[in-house]
Amino acid sequence: MHAFLEYTITGLTVGSFYALVALGYTIVYGIIRLINFAQGDLSMVGAFLGWTLLVSLGFEHLPIYLAVVAAFVIPMLGTAVINLGILQFAYKPLLRRSLLAILITALGMSLLLQNTVLLLYGPSIDAYPPNLLPTTGFYVGPVHVTYVQTALVAVSLLLMGGLVLFVQRTTIGTAMRALAQDHDAARLMGINVDAIIRVAFVLGAMLAAASGVMLGIYYIQIQFTFGFLLGLRAFTAAVLGGIGNIPGAMAGGFLIGLLEAYTTGYISGKWEDVVVFAVLIGVLVVKPTGLFGERVAERM
């Protein structure tokens, strides 16, 4: 029982990272039916931007709140700009032509981001400052929870809550949901569809970058390759929840995180990916619309 709770805490922490990346997949898919395979690599880029600030530029020596806020906000903005660039130069010329062509381009963008970071930062592993946040923790009954875990899950939940409020309560958010259903009808409302697509790309990139910085803080070590697997797991989470569905992406993220933690705990870390991708295949075969998915045309 004790071990189970420990794994659950780990699973929820990691799951919150997956949920953030999965939300990026789902928002973009909801609007333009594109699986933006660069999503995981955007997270990796965010992590490296955060590392640059904290370590290279010495932000880690600033007062902790300032350091943490800067290490989140600046990479989120930077990654958003990068994702807008990808949209503008790589996807937009293909948007009204072939979805397959964009999909392949998205894979290309994933490679481009990886190799750009490889070129700029080298192939070696970089390390986040290990003592950025207090390394101690507290006990909930017999279970030890670190402050880092608490803080990261709290920030994740905050971001998710913010996203849900934005999508549900603002007019731009309402327009995003309308676009998920009918682009031409949205145009006839006076909605600038291209601008809303840009908003989706900005939001997706910001969530990915935040998860990247969190991964850096949590795992300490980052390398240019980590976005690929992260992206695949988050994609699995998005599909599990029902791609295009926002609550689905969040639930899927946490479920995949838990699944991974239990697999590592009870079986072996080597089986993590086997189990996660077995789930992906299982969902695609048994219920391709995912846990929360309904009709394809009406999701988000």
Place this chain on the structure above:
Amino acid sequence: MALLEVRDLHVFYGNIEALKGISLDAEPGQIMAILGGNGAGKSTTLRTISGLLRPRSGTISFEGRSIVGLEAHVIVGMGLSQVPEGRRIFNILTVEENLNLGGYIVRSHRDLIRARKAEVFKLFPRLAERRAQLAGTLSGGEQQMLAIGRALMSEPKVLMLDEPSLGLSPILSRSVLKTVREVANRGTAVLLVEQNARQALAIADRACVIETGSVVLEGDAATLAKDERVQKAYLGGFEAVASG
């Protein structure tokens, strides 16, 4: 010069010429009915004016300025709104959210949105009762009211309606068209595409008949209603069958 002037519009779908030189006008306070059979080019005409389709040649001018080539959302912002064929309301949004999006171009003016919503609710009290309901759960008639109300939220100078009575009972379609007349009476220019020629001509000021991409007849609604060719093709269907 008319408020909206369409001149010699040619539109292609690939190599197929859907509009072969359409010209028509819309004037404030007047309803222009556009009649014609399936595939004649009525919807294509509206979609081109709205900016969803690009004409290969021809001009569309609104308040004396050309709007050809402008993005659809810009055209809405200028004051041309369309109720598309099949209503195309947002099923997954509530009635109120649908209306809010109708006022998207004035979204930062909350008081304006509120006032216009109140106007729409006055016009269609049923929508007020169902404001928090998902639009997909409305009946066909209510969805049509919502589609019209949504288009009115931008307070258009030109309102285009594509088959607003489609799928409605005769009573409902008469009441919808009566509302369209009221909207026109307030000074809006209306372009009304209808299959139900009899009802359309009854409320329209002027009308034209489109066949295979060209305007074949144009004139006063009352005159057209008496025109032999119109009666034969669009009004006299039942009698023709009965006597034949």
